[in-house]
Amino acid sequence: MKTRLFVLFSLYFFIIGCSQSTSPDNPDWVEDLIVQYKNEPVGNPPQSIWRYNYKNQIVYYVPPQCCDQFSTLYDEKGNELGAPDGGITGSGDGRFTDFFTARTDEKLIWQDSRQRK
Numbered sequence: 001m002k003t004r005l006f007v008l009f010s011l012y013f014f015i016i017g018c019s020q021s022t023s024p025d026n027p028d029w030v031e032d033l034i035v036q037y038k039n040e041p042v043g044n045p046p047q048s049i050w051r052y053n054y055k056n057q058i059v060y061y062v063p064p065q066c067c068d069q070f071s072t073l074y075d076e077k078g079n080e081l082g083a084p085d086g087g088i089t090g091s092g093d094g095r096f097t098d099f100f101t102a103r104t105d106e107k108l109i110w111q112d113s114r115q116r117k
Contacts, residue, residue, distance in 0.1 A: 038112070042115070044116065048108065049061070050107065051107045051109050052103040052106055055102060061099075063085075069086050073099065082096055084099035
């Protein structure tokens with residue numbers, strides 16, 4: 001009986017632990033985006049979310065997925081700002097031509113660790 005209770009409690013804490021935020025510092029919208037990506041097939045390359053300081057504001061960058069797709073740059077509140085790179089030319093939407101030279105304080109927020117099948 002004690003073994004069953006131990007297994008049940010262990011399973012309960014494992015489930016609770018897996019459902020918690022990846023970081024208490026992440027805004028809710030970032031956590032929602034992570035959940036969305038985890039429910040999609042593994043990207044090529046695997047999805048990731050990066051945080052930077054860009055022109056004195058916190059921004060979140062999601063690199064492009066595969067062939068000619070745009071990246072996405074978000075402000076701190078989750079508003080989509082544009083695409084610093086990707087697309088047919090690889091130069092994004094043209095609104096953030098200095099993003100890669102002006103960004104600072106790089107921090108990987110999340111990267112999909114699943115393997116492609």
